[in-house]
Amino acid sequence: MIELKTTAEIDRMHVTGRFVAEVLTEVGNLADVGVNLMDIEHHVRGLIKQRGAESCYWDYAPSFGEGPFRNVICLSVNDAVLHGLPHDYALRDGDVLSADIAVSIDGWVADSARTVIVGTPDEQDQRIIRATEVALEAGIDAARPGNRLGDISAAIGAVAAEFGYKVNTEFGGHGIGRTMHEDLHVPNKGKGGRGLKLRPGLTLALEPWLARTTDRIVYDEDGWTIRSADGSRTAHSEHTVAITEDGPVVLTRREGEQH
Structure with missing residues (x-):
């Protein structure tokens, strides 16, 4: 069931979104050479507890995962792009780290992801991160009343192609609100003018992710971590967005973010 949120409910999601941001x-500030992924995981656990929030990942057990997820943040390194399990790994110079987190505060959820480079940046890594960021902004711009769901997918896919x-x-993206995954799947490629007509009150998590040289994926033995099938490096950007009468409102925008 697709639930349209009221202005007051979107405001409550925005509270959660600010915390996620x-x-x-x-996490971006912590990501440095020598920092262990488990140190980041435990630090984020502390932040969530201190805020009185609830992790949407802890005990999460969807059909595509291997048992309950027992972490509060996804940390994916280099060729890993989605659902990376935090583990005993010290970040190295030049690593690409994608961090994805969803939490609930007072019953309302926000979900966001970003990719950062640890230490010395590589030009091609910077480029693919930029591609996901530009694609995300294009998808957000298409999330307007009267447009169709396919317009969002087409906008994201067009940037990737460029x-x-x-x-x-x-x-891909998904509905969000009272839970992390609500009805509506938002593919990162599609045809404009097709699909559900967008209405004020619809809240979506939009999340373009890309690999340098493939569109195929493989799973780690942990049953969660998703990697590019050819080992090429990846990037992932995500925001929670509310569609309003005045256009899209990003609920997870980070302070100083350049878009």
Whole structure:
């Protein structure tokens, strides 16, 4: 069932979104050479507890995962792009780290992801991160009343194509609100003018993710971590967005973010 949120309910999601943005900003600041992924995981656990929030990942057990997820943040390194399990790994110079987090505060959820480079940046890594960021902004701009769901997918896919990247449509954006995953799947590629007509009150998590040289994925033995099938590096950007009469409102925008 698709639930349209009231203005007051969107405001409550925005409270959660601001916290999620703060956490991702802090994770980006923490991501440095020698920092262990488990140290980041435990730090974020502390932030969530201190805020009185609830992790949407802890005990999460969807059909595509291997048992309950027992972490509060997804941390995916280099060729890993989605659902990366935090583990005993010290970040190295030049690593690409994608961090994805969803939490609930007072019953309302926000979900966001960002990709950062640890230490010395590589030009191609910067390029693919930029592609996901530009694609995300294009998708957000298309999230307007009167447009169709396919317009969002087409906008994201067009940017990926302009940058020369292939798009995997197995995992993409989704509805969000009272839970992390609500009805509506938002593929990262599609045809404009098709699909559900967008209305004020619709809240979506939009999340373009890309690999440098493939659109195929493989799973780690942990049953969660998703990697590019050819080992090429990846990037992931995500925001929670509310569609309003006045256009899209980003509920997880980070302070100082350049879009």
